[in-house]
Structures are given as structure tokens and as C-alpha cells.
Amino acid sequence: MNAENLHYFEKAPIAKAVAHFAVPMMLGMSMSVIYSILNAYFLGTLHNTAMLTALALTLPLFAALMAFGNLIGIGSGTFISRLLGEKRYEDVKHVSSFAFYSSLILGLLVIAAGLPLVDSIVHGLGAAPSSFAFTKDYVTVMLIGAPVVVLCFTLENIVRSEGAAITSMIGMILSVVVNIILDALVIFVFHWGVVGVASATVISNLAASIFYAIHMGWKSKFLSISLGWFKMNKEILSNVLKIGVPVFIMSLFMGAMSLIFNLFLIEYGDQAVAAYGISSRLLQFPEFIVMGLCEGVVPLIAFSFTANRLRMKQTITFTIQGILVLAVLFGAIVYLISGHLIGLFTNDPLLIEMGSYILHVTFLSLFITGVTSLFTGIFQATGQGTAAFVMSVIQGITLIPVLYIANRMNGFHGVVWSLVISDLAAFVVGAVMLYMLRNRLQPDMEQLAE
Structure with a gap:
């Protein structure tokens, strides 16, 4: 962290x-x-629907790897931001070194546990005979690359936690550029199909991980990847895990929800699964823009929580206004050109129709999911472990019964609308908990006077 970030x-x-x-x-x-x-x-x-189906079916696996990265990355990152607010700079080195090596160990454990069970994992993801081989190829490559993917998610959070937001962005863009170049090569030049796409994803994460490691080891004043700074004590574990575990559970629930959602959609054919895979990726763009806003301000909220709570409150208010503007803007765009967007990926009329419908419905809750993400970020930044844990499970707990009931009552339409209902439930729970915790988060009278 330099003077500008401070x-x-x-x-x-x-x-x-x-x-x-x-x-x-x-x-x-x-x-x-x-x-x-x-x-x-x-x-x-x-023009192979089975390949697109395999790509959609493997979303839960990627969510699981992201969960391991977030377990260490967000848990350590929010702790680092609070430590910076308290000016405990030596402890920051201990926590960042702990995060680096813990992520690598977690990734190796994923390989050891996952590779012997790869066929069971593919069956569990719901792969039909037509897409089983493609799904297995993708899963195998991603499991082998697990340490790299987990490390990349962790380091991105650690770098951002010290205020180096631009460095964090450069690493993500580097990963994207490498992935795009490799995608073109493996599909059009080497003809490696699904294996090539999965390999490109792993290699691009490796490139970003190396970039982040160089920043932490040689450019950052406070962060470290040196084994000499590695430290694991009760304070580090408790502060990392009380935030990291809820985030881990939430990420796993995201993967489980995607898996369960796919299993319900399989009843309506490969087109339904592929349509959801395409539409969910398109929906990710505005969702991740909004999520980027919410996650981007977490270090600022965490720092201000220990240094200036009036500034923290002003940050939260401004962020909610930003979420509203983004939701309205993206909603208008999607409702105008959704069919054209789906048509970029397929010329199947049924896929276009189903994908457009899914986009229209799920976009209804963009503002709600954005504010819900902010609620979760506030709880993480301020060390409210119990509230963060509740937020991590509420949407998944709600979605499962809603999916079952909605599917029985209204078939495919019910399955799609269940996402909106579960998003609304999570929003209500988050708002209630934030209201209950308001006294802990209020600025003191001296700050209000200033």
C-alpha cells in the first residue's frame, strides 16, 4: 500500500x-x-450442443474451486484491510503469507480427492450419455489445475485488500487476454475442443497468479509470499475462517444451486440446459459488474470500520445508489436485444427462445441481488461472522424447496422463476440482519459532529 492508496x-x-x-x-x-x-x-x-451442455454442467465445479479460493482470499483479505486500518503492518505480512501457502495446499487436496472420483463427479453433475465424455474431459483438466485456480482467486483478493485495485484489475485482464488467445488457438488451430478450452482456463489463471505473486513478493510494501513470514495462530485462523467459511459455504451453495438447477432443467431436454448455460453467462456480465462494485468497496468499508465509521456509512449509501443506476441501465439493454444476444451463440430457434425467456425473468432481480451482495460484503468487512454465515446459506436453503414446488406447479416456467423468488428471500433476510446490527455499525457522536 502506497501513500496514494492510503x-x-x-x-x-x-x-x-x-x-x-x-x-x-x-x-x-x-x-x-x-x-x-x-x-x-x-x-x-x-455447432455441437453436447459440448455447450458440458460447459454448462461444469459450472458447479468451477464454483467449487472459486469457493476454496474465496475461503482463504476473502477471509484473509478483509482481515488485512482491518489490520491496515489499525496500522498493524507486520501482521499483514503474516496473514498474506498464510493465504498464499494455504491456497496451494487446498488445491493439492482437491487433486488428491477429486481425480480418483472423476467419473462419480461427472455423473453427479448430471451429464447425459451424449455429453458425458466432454464433461469428463473438462472436469479432469480443471481438477489437475485446481491449485492454480484456487491460488488465483486468493491472490486477487489479497492484492485488492491493501488498496491496489488497479493491480488487481490488471491481473484479471491479463488472465482474460491469455485465455482468449489460447481459446482461439486450441479451437481453430489445434482442434482440441473441450480439453483445449479447459486447459486455456487453467493456464490463464496461472499467468494471473504469477503476476500477483510478483506484486506481493517484490512490489508491495506490506504483503508477502515469503515462507519466512508464514504464521498460523489462533488470531489469524479465527479472523480468516469466521469470514472465509461463510464465503466458502456461499460459493459452494452457488455451485450446488447451479447443479440442482441443471438437474431440474434436464427434464426439459438438452436445449433447456444449454439455454440456461448461455443465458447465465450473459447474465454474469451485468451481475459481475454490480458484484465488482460491491466487492470493490469491501476493503474501503473494512478499513473505515476500524478508522472512520461515518465514512463507512457514506460509502454504503453511495454504493446502493450505484447499484440502482446499473440495474436500470443493464435491464433496459437486455429487454431490447436479448434475442440477438442469444443468437450470437446458436442458430437453434428453440435455444434462442428459451434463452431469451430465462434472461428476461432473471434480470428482474438484478438490483435485489446487487444489494444482497452489498449486505454480505458489509458483514464480511465488519467481521460479523454469524450474519455472513446466514447470508451464505439462505439463498440455497430457499431455492431447493422453491424449485421443487415451482416445478410441480408450473414446469419449466416455475423452475426459471424460482431464481427470482430465492433472490428476494435472501434480500429480505439481509435487510433484517443489517437493521438488527445497525447499532454496532453506527458512527460515534464525535464523528457525527465532525
């Missing part, structure tokens, strides 16, 4: 501070969605 933490106008932290995160996350979309686009050029 200025944005402590003194810059709220709009400029939020922009400094959030805009790079929004751009970086939008780029990551772009390469997710391009993965589907490049495979779509092969």
Missing part, C-alpha cells in the same frame, strides 16, 4: 474513493465474464 482509504471524497476501489474491480470482473462468454462462443462455433 489517501483513498482515509481522505478522498466518497465518490472518488468508491471509484478508485470499485471501477478496477468492475472492469476486471467484467473481463472475466467476457472470457467465460467467449469459451461458450468458441465452442459454439463447432
Whole structure:
């Protein structure tokens, strides 16, 4: 963290501070969605629905790897931001080194546990005989690359936690650029299909991980990847895990929800699964832009929670206004050109019709999911472990019974609308908990007077 980053933490106008932290995160996350979309686009050029289905079915696996990265990355990152607010700079080195090596160990454990069970994993993902081989290829490559993917998610959060938002963005963009170049090569030159797309994803994460490691090891004043700074004590474990575990569970629930959702959609054919795979990737673009705003301000909220709670409250208010503007803007665009967007990936009229319908419905809850993400970020940044844990499970707990009931009552339409209902439930629960915790988060009288 340099003097410029400290200025944005402590003194810059709220709009400029939020922009400094959030805009790079929004751009970086939008780029990551772009390469997710391009993965589907490049495979779509092969006109093989089974390949697109395999790509959709493997979303839960990627969510699981992201969960391990977030377990260490977000848990350590929010702790680092609070430590910076308290000026405990030596402890920051201990926590960042702990995060680096813990992520690698977790990734190796994923390989050891996952590879012997690869066939069971593919069956569990719901792969039909037509897409089983493609799904297995993708799963195998991703399991082998697990340490790299987990490490990349972790380091991106750690770098951002010290205020180096632009460095975080550059790493994400680097990953995207490498992935796009490799996608084109493996599809059009080497003809490696699904294996090539999965390999490109792993290699692009490796490139970003190396970039982040160089920043932490040689450019950052406070972060470290040196084994000499590695430390694991009760304070580090408790602060990392009380936030990291809820985030881990939430990420796993995202994967489980995607898996369960796919299993319900399988009843309506491969077209339904492929349509959801395409539409969910398109929906990820505005969702990740909004999520980038919410996650981008988490270090600012965490720092301000220990240094200036009035500034924290102003940051939260400004962020909610930003979410509303983005939701209205993206909603208008999608409702005008949804059919054309789906048509970029397929010329199947049924896929276009089903994908457009899914987009229209799920976009209804973009503002709700954005504010819900902010609620979760507030709980993480302020160390409210119990509230963060509740947010991590509520949407998944709600979705499962809603899916079952809605499917029985209204078939395919009910399955799609269940996403909106579960999003609304999570929003209500988050709002209630934030209201209950309001006294802990209020600025003191001296800050209000100033």
C-alpha cells in the first residue's frame, strides 16, 4: 500500500474513493465474464450442443474451486484491510503469507480427492450419455489445475485488500487476454475442443497468479509470499475462517444451486440446459459488474470500520445508489436485444427462445441481488461472522424447496422463476440482519459532529 492508496482509504471524497476501489474491480470482473462468454462462443462455433451442455454442467465445479479460493482470499483479505486500518503492518505480512501457502495446499487436496472420483463427479453433475465424455474431459483438466485456480482467486483478493485495485484489475485482464488467445488457438488451430478450452482456463489463471505473486513478493510494501513470514495462530485462523467459511459455504451453495438447477432443467431436454448455460453467462456480465462494485468497496468499508465509521456509512449509501443506476441501465439493454444476444451463440430457434425467456425473468432481480451482495460484503468487512454465515446459506436453503414446488406447479416456467423468488428471500433476510446490527455499525457522536 502506497501513500496514494492510503489517501483513498482515509481522505478522498466518497465518490472518488468508491471509484478508485470499485471501477478496477468492475472492469476486471467484467473481463472475466467476457472470457467465460467467449469459451461458450468458441465452442459454439463447432455447432455441437453436447459440448455447450458440458460447459454448462461444469459450472458447479468451477464454483467449487472459486469457493476454496474465496475461503482463504476473502477471509484473509478483509482481515488485512482491518489490520491496515489499525496500522498493524507486520501482521499483514503474516496473514498474506498464510493465504498464499494455504491456497496451494487446498488445491493439492482437491487433486488428491477429486481425480480418483472423476467419473462419480461427472455423473453427479448430471451429464447425459451424449455429453458425458466432454464433461469428463473438462472436469479432469480443471481438477489437475485446481491449485492454480484456487491460488488465483486468493491472490486477487489479497492484492485488492491493501488498496491496489488497479493491480488487481490488471491481473484479471491479463488472465482474460491469455485465455482468449489460447481459446482461439486450441479451437481453430489445434482442434482440441473441450480439453483445449479447459486447459486455456487453467493456464490463464496461472499467468494471473504469477503476476500477483510478483506484486506481493517484490512490489508491495506490506504483503508477502515469503515462507519466512508464514504464521498460523489462533488470531489469524479465527479472523480468516469466521469470514472465509461463510464465503466458502456461499460459493459452494452457488455451485450446488447451479447443479440442482441443471438437474431440474434436464427434464426439459438438452436445449433447456444449454439455454440456461448461455443465458447465465450473459447474465454474469451485468451481475459481475454490480458484484465488482460491491466487492470493490469491501476493503474501503473494512478499513473505515476500524478508522472512520461515518465514512463507512457514506460509502454504503453511495454504493446502493450505484447499484440502482446499473440495474436500470443493464435491464433496459437486455429487454431490447436479448434475442440477438442469444443468437450470437446458436442458430437453434428453440435455444434462442428459451434463452431469451430465462434472461428476461432473471434480470428482474438484478438490483435485489446487487444489494444482497452489498449486505454480505458489509458483514464480511465488519467481521460479523454469524450474519455472513446466514447470508451464505439462505439463498440455497430457499431455492431447493422453491424449485421443487415451482416445478410441480408450473414446469419449466416455475423452475426459471424460482431464481427470482430465492433472490428476494435472501434480500429480505439481509435487510433484517443489517437493521438488527445497525447499532454496532453506527458512527460515534464525535464523528457525527465532525
